[in-house]
Amino acid sequence: DQQVKQNSPSLSVQEGRISILNCDYTNSMFDYFLWYKKYPAEGPTFLISISSIKDKNEDGRFTVFLNKSAKHLSLHIVPSQPGDSAVYFCAASAQAGTALIFGKGTTLSVSS
Amino acid sequence: EAGVTQFPSHSVIEKGQTVTLRCDPISGHDNLYWYRRVMGKEIKFLLHFVKESKQDESGMPNNRFLAERTGGTYSTLKVQPAELEDSGVYFCASSQVLFAHEQFFGPGTRLTVL
Numbered sequence: 001d002q003q004v005k006q007n008s009p010s011l012s013v014q015e016g017r018i019s020i021l022n023c024d025y026t027n028s029m030f031d032y033f034l035w036y037k038k039y040p041a042e043g044p045t046f047l048i049s050i051s052s053i054k055d056k057n058e059d060g061r062f063t064v065f066l067n068k069s070a071k072h073l074s075l076h077i078v079p080s081q082p083g084d085s086a087v088y089f090c091a092a093s094a095q096a097g098t099a100l101i102f103g104k105g106t107t108l109s110v111s112s
Numbered sequence: 113e114a115g116v117t118q119f120p121s122h123s124v125i126e127k128g129q130t131v132t133l134r135c136d137p138i139s140g141h142d143n144l145y146w147y148r149r150v151m152g153k154e155i156k157f158l159l160h161f162v163k164e165s166k167q168d169e170s171g172m173p174n175n176r177f178l179a180e181r182t183g184g185t186y187s188t189l190k191v192q193p194a195e196l197e198d199s200g201v202y203f204c205a206s207s208q209v210l211f212a213h214e215q216f217f218g219p220g221t222r223l224t225v226l
Contacts, residue, residue: 004154034214042219043203043205043217096213098160099170100155102156105154
C-alpha cells in the first residue's frame with residue numbers, strides 16, 4: 001500500500017501561469033516532506049522541503065504548503081517556466097536520516 | 113564539490129548473469145542510500161549505510177542482492193543471479209550527517225535484464 005500518493009501522473013501549464021502539484025500521504029509518523037525534480041537520464045534533485053511543524057515554506061518561485069489534518073501537501077510554482085518541465089517527486093520521512101518514501105511522480109510540462 | 117557519481121550509467125545483461133553497480137558519494141558524507149525505480153513506479157528504498165555499517169536493509173528484495181561499503185567510502189551493489197524483474201534504474205544518494213533529511217542523488221544506473 002502506497003504511503004505517499006501523487007494522483008496526477010501529468011500536468012500541463014502555460015508559461016507564466018501557476019503550476020500546482022499535489023501529494024497525499026497516509027502515515028501520521030511522517031515529520032518531514034520533500035520535493036525532488038528529475039530530468040530525463042538524471043537523478044532526482046532536491047527542490048524544497050517542509051517540516052511537519054510548519055504549514056508553508058517558500059523559496060523563490062517555489063512554495064510548499066502542508067495541511068497536516070488532511071495529510072496533504074502541494075507544491076506551487078509561480079510563474080512557471082519551460083525549464084520547469086520535469087518529473088516532480090513528493091517524498092516523506094518519519095525520522096531524519098532514514099529512508100525517503102516517494103510518490104510515483106507527476107510529469108510537469110510547461111509550454112511557451 | 114563533486115556530486116554523487118554512479119558507474120556504469122547503463123548495463124544490459126542476460127538473466128542469470130551477475131552485475132555490480134558502484135556508487136561514490138559526496139566526499140565526507142557518512143550516509144549512503146540505495147534506491148530503485150522500476151519503470152513507471154515510485155522510487156523505492158533498498159538500504160542505508162552509515163559509514164561502513166548497514167543501518168537499514170529492510171528494502172532489499174531478496175538475497176540475490178548484496179551491498180557493501182568497505183572503508184566507508186564508495187559502495188557496491190551486486191545482483192547475482194539477475195532476474196528479469198531486477199530491471200530498473202538504481203539510484204544512490206548520500207547525506208552528510210545522520211540527522212539530515214535531504215539526500216543528494218546520483219544520476220542512476222539503468223539496468224536491463226534480458
